[in-house]
Amino acid sequence: MKTIILGFDSFDPAVFEDMAGQNQITNLSKFVDAKGYSRLEVCSPPQTEVSWTSIATGADPGGHGIFDFVHRDPSTYAPYVSILPMKKSALGEQFVPPYIAKTLFEEAAGMGYPATALWWPAMFPARPELPVNTLPGLGTPDIRGQLGVGTLFTTEDEKKNKTSVMHLESAGKGRYSALLNGPMTQSKSGPQPVTLPVALDVIDPNTARVTIGDNQLELRVGAWSEIVEVKFKAGMFFNVHAITRLILTSLNGVVRLYSLPLQIHPLHALSHYSSSKSFAKNLWDKVGHYLTLGWPQDTTGLEDGCISDEQFLNLCDTIFSRRKQIFFYLLDNFKEGVLGSIFDDLDRVQHMFYHDRLDVAQAWYKKLDAFVGEVGQRVNGWSGKYNYLIMSDHGFTTYQYKIQLNRWLAENGYLALNDGITSGDLSNIDWRQTRAYAVGLNGLYLNIAGREGQGVVGAEEIELLLAEIQGKLMKWKGPDGKSVIWRGRLKHEIYNGAYTRLGPDLVVGYASGYRASSETGLGKIPQALIETNNNHWGADHCVDKDIVPGVIFANRDLQNFGGISFRDIPFLAIGKHLDQSHIKPPSQISGHGQKDLEERLKGLGYL
């Protein structure tokens, strides 16, 4: 077996087909000409971590247990990030793998082949017990165990929405100093960040010398530094190592220096960052240093105005470039097995530019196409059979309106807030008067007696109540007069597997242009029902799966498949189905006609 998988996060079929029709995409178009292209049915909901996990396992969320970016603890209703679960142990709180369902990589390794998964979501922490080489993708935290925000050092009195702001104190003419907050430690006065001194000396109007820990860097305005390794002394014999990159964004009157979120140092990780350790070290030493955060393309820094569009795009470019180098290093040494790699810059670029600068997104389609050309030059020389798959986890669409689903539930009598409260979060809900609530970007749960901590909905009411909510949601119109919801899907209709019972009772599939607000994701209940989205983040994919299909390209004929879905990927990659639920024998599908068919065949003498 020899299989390479390129995962292009958010590669949209409509954009591709349009550009291919105008001859702007040449390498991927060759797959189309050879019948090796198809739109890909993606899982519900089409969220990155859910979809790539479904692709890797061939199972829907009922089979692997990741249903949404945010899950809830039914006993307390507390929301938590599904891809970063923690477990308390004697050693304190530790990250645990978000799922244990078998992936195609694990299956290939079990068959005796080398298997490598690069930047695949939900693969942090690594599972060293498995013989699969991994560098994890989405879900890899920063050194504080969070999904990561950067730090802005500024001489101004500024406030940012999410970014941490540290004031640059004047330390003489053209000299400034500040502190960089690192990991949190316990002190007598409670949790405190360990800090590193930061010094900035202006050299000329475009250049400054920045000293951070043991590092001294000369930075030019607007140019990203290389990866910087820093060390925080978190105890007498205990250091926390981190990596980051810095950018000087202003020296003209106002001095601004921005640091990416502090990321796990792959050679000094406190959790299992990669599998194996030597795999990460080899790439770090042989290819070059690489960022480790699950979402290293700093959309938050861009949204908060800490970096410009151009600086954000430059960052994406450098991340893509290093990842390509790593991939090619492995590809050049690839003899057999499975080598899978996700490239997710396009997703981040589309979130920020798809809606108002489509040309920027299209430039990334061309970059990925050129990359496919480079890969093609290498693999075309291979002798013998091999599988070459390129796919995306979903497409993309606009995000014009933010939906507050809990407000809709309240206005329709399904959710009640405590007396005197008009807005808030899950802690403000009167659970005895609440029959349904929303947590996650596509999840709606009933408040079921015996399942939820203060459940009130009896087993006999579930079916009717869900049908009622589903029906009302489908009639909901937005400010543009169009339907807000494309489709509501009941979990027992769309999921198979042991984890189905843990999923949302109704998966809410928004129509194009609509998406749950981030407040809804966390279970909040703001005042407004629908808000216009004026954010830089103006496009998304957390809608109904039918609106954002993915793509698949393969060096084989895909036309005979009669519709390819995520469930088929393990078979296409390693020749094995990991989940057989979608391939019942024909006799079990045909239904009532089976008897007539048999009669006819007997009559003709063929049975």
Place this chain on the structure above:
Amino acid sequence: MSFLNKFISRGQKENKQPIYIVSGLPRSGTSMMMKMLSSGGLPVVMDSIRQADEDNPNGYFEIELSKKLKDGEVKWVYEASGKAVKVISYLLEYLPKDMNYYVVFMEREIKEILASQHKMLERRNEKSLISDEEMTAQYNDHLRSVKYWLPRQPNIRVLYVSYNSMMNQPEELCVSIVNFLELPLDVKAMREVPNPSLYRNRS
């Protein structure tokens, strides 16, 4: 573990010659394809229980045991390695899973299939108890499910061949079939088999 698996898993199936299956709905040209493969030099598995008749003047190229696949009668399949066998589409799912198959799947306009089947039923003194409309729906339903199932079988490769096209452009299709089977068959001999005079039930 890896080391052992390498030899246990990887060796499986690789040394067995595949079985070449001709399949499709009855009256879709399966007998013709069997004759083509036979003429091209591929040994075929057949018995002489059902003799050539007016419906199949060139013979049926069948093995009676194939009708018992559903009952678990599969021993004979293992002896068909490297040979061609006719198995109608309805019975494909009952083939043993531990053999590899190259399936040439014949397709023909359903109207033509039904017309041909009606004549065959008449000659066999059988009556059709179901309308053509309903039978068409059921055949389409059956073909849809078979075509979904077939490409998802790890041990099956499939090539769809149109009977109607075979009558019009046999040369090109014969080359495709030989390429698909990866066998050194005599294309010229194969190409001589399709006989437009036997293409009697046209839509």
